[in-house]
Every structure is written in C-alpha cells, then in structure tokens.
Amino acid sequence: MATDDMWIWDGGRVCLDLVNTLRNRWRTPPAETLQSSGDLVLWLQEAGLLAPDPPRSAAAAVLASGLRLRETVDRAVLAVADGRLPAADDIMALNRSAAQAPRPALQIAVTDGRLEPAGTTNLATDPAVALALVAQDAVDLLLSAEIRRVRVCGADTCALRFLDRSPAHNRRWCSMARCGNRTKVRLHQARARRSEHTPRG
Template sequence: MAVQDEWLWYGGRVCLDYVNTLRDRWKEPRDTLREPDDVLRWLHTAGLTGESIPTPARPEAVLTSARRLREAIDRAVMAAADSDLPDTADLSLINSAAMAAPRPAPQVAIVGGRLAPGNRKAGAEDAAAGLGLVAHDAVELLLSNEIRWVRVCGADRCALRFIDRSPAHNRRWCSMARCGNRTKVRSHQLRHGGQ
C-alpha cells in the first residue's frame, strides 16, 4: 500500500476518517489498522495524540477494541444517516469509549477587540484517550444536523464515508481526485470504445 494511500482524510470529521481506515468495504475489505502500532500512528497523524505515547500494556487488546469502535461508529452513523436508530450496543460502546476522552480546559482570547472563547485543544496521553476523542467526535456527529449529509463514495470499489458539504448536497465521490476522475475516465472510455 502506498504511503500516501495508507490513510485518507476525506471524511470531513475525524470519526469518519477513522471509519475510513477500513477500505474497499464493498468488495474485499482492506484494513489499514493491521497491528497495534498502526492505531497509535493513526491517532498521532490525526493530531489526537503526541508523538510519544506509551505502548499499551496489552497491545492486541488495543487493536481489537480500536476495530470494534470503528465498526460501531460506522454502523451507528450509517443508521442515523438513513434516519434509523442505531443499535443500542453500538451506542453503548461509543459512549463508553467517549468517556476516556480528555477534557480540554476552556481558553479565552481577544478576537475583534472582545473577549471570546479561545481554541480548546486536548491532546490524548494514551491510545484509550485518543480513541475516546474519536468516539467523542462520533457522538457530536450523531447529535448534529450534519448526520443528514453523511454519504458513501459512489465509486464501485471505494465506499469511503464523508460529509457532503457541497452547496447543493449532491457530492458523489470521496474526492474528485481519487474516485471522481477515475470513474469519469472509465465511463468515457466505455462510451468511446476504449479509445
């Protein structure tokens, strides 16, 4: 797998980018979280943890729980996006994981000559807290109006999840550069006899 394709950031939310660590869901699923270190690297690359978080005492358990959380988030988000209620077991798992998220301290800043809320940045100190931040984002998405705009990429082999923030809410591809152009080129070649 090419380094630039290892993790994709087209979801529009950290929880969807995390769900997208399982690729090609339609055909032959390909997991980019193959070992415990992959979970730690993804959390760091996503900006949720520092570079040197402690190695978990039970690394395989972290990988197992990370994958379970990913699939629970996917099922819950897709159900809610289809105006269905998610399974209570999935919600329980997401809520439990979200409880491990660090609570950022409120910040104050001067914006436009007035006091305003500043950036609240919370960095997780271990894998459970990092996954807690992912779960916290999933909770926020499930409770937001944005849940109506969750889409699945229209490419026949992709299935990445994303938030459709286009003005008309008619985006079809996870990314025009990744799937949109490939699909359009393939369609053009089929219409014109492969020329």
C-alpha cells in the same frame, strides 16, 4: 505496517476518517490498513489526537478496541444518516468509549476587541484516551444536523464515508481527484468504445 500515505483524510470528521481505515468494504476481504497496534498509534498521531511516544504497554492493548470502535461508529453513523436509530449496543459502546476522556475546558480569547473561543490542543498521551476523543467526535456528529450529510462514495469500487459540505449538498465522491476523475474517465472510455462499435449509416 501501514504508512501514513495509505490513510485517507477526506471524511470531514475524524470519526469518519477512522471508519475509512478499512478500505474496499464491498470486497471480501476488505483492505485493512490498521494491521497492528503500531499502525493505530501512528494513525492517532497523524489525526492529531495522540502525543508522540505513548507508553508501550498502553499501545499494545489498543488495536482490538480501536477496530471495535471503528465498526461501531460506522454502523451508528450509517443508521442515523438513513433516518434510523442505532442499535442499543452501539449507543452503549459509544457512550462508554466517549466517557474515557474528559472534555477540554472551554477557553476564551479576545480577538479584535471581541470574545471568541480560543484554540485548544487536545492531544492525549494514551491511545485509549485518543480513541475516546474519536468516540466523542462520533457522538457530536450523531447529535448534529450534519449527520444527514454523511454519504458513501458513489464510485463502484470505493465505499469510503464522507461528510458532504458542498454548497448544493450534492457531492458524490469521497474525492474528486481520486474517485470522481477515475469514474469520469471510465465512463468516457466506455462511451468511446460504444461509438466505435456503432454502425454508421
């Protein structure tokens, strides 16, 4: 079973964090962190979408649909980020999944004498409904201007997806602490080795 430290939360959107549960997509086979329905249930809870102790019968059947949703989201997001339309089957699958959960009613509150949106908790009690919330997030992303800011990590050994919210829109790494620093260290070591082997006049 996967542990929560295996999961990376640098996507910037919950739908991208789900996509990133499949690691090292450039390898054959890639590294799967959702190997059981229990893994997916735990991931949905860690993502803040699923209440504790969902019904066992509901949890057992959710893994296959979760993995299908993950790959549908990935294909659709990468297509639109690249200026293309997603496949009709992917649009249909996202719409069908997103419709499985009602949207929470908009709530308001008075803060410092003005109206503002109130924070709402949207914890599902069923894993299938929690997955529908992921699909809704993907639909929101696909229809937003932020879709043009979806990136794939620039590290040769990564391929995680993330939303570039940097001020200059030039973020290259899923995480500077992880891939950015590793890449810089590797490049520095390669330069040092080359300079050692360069003949000095």
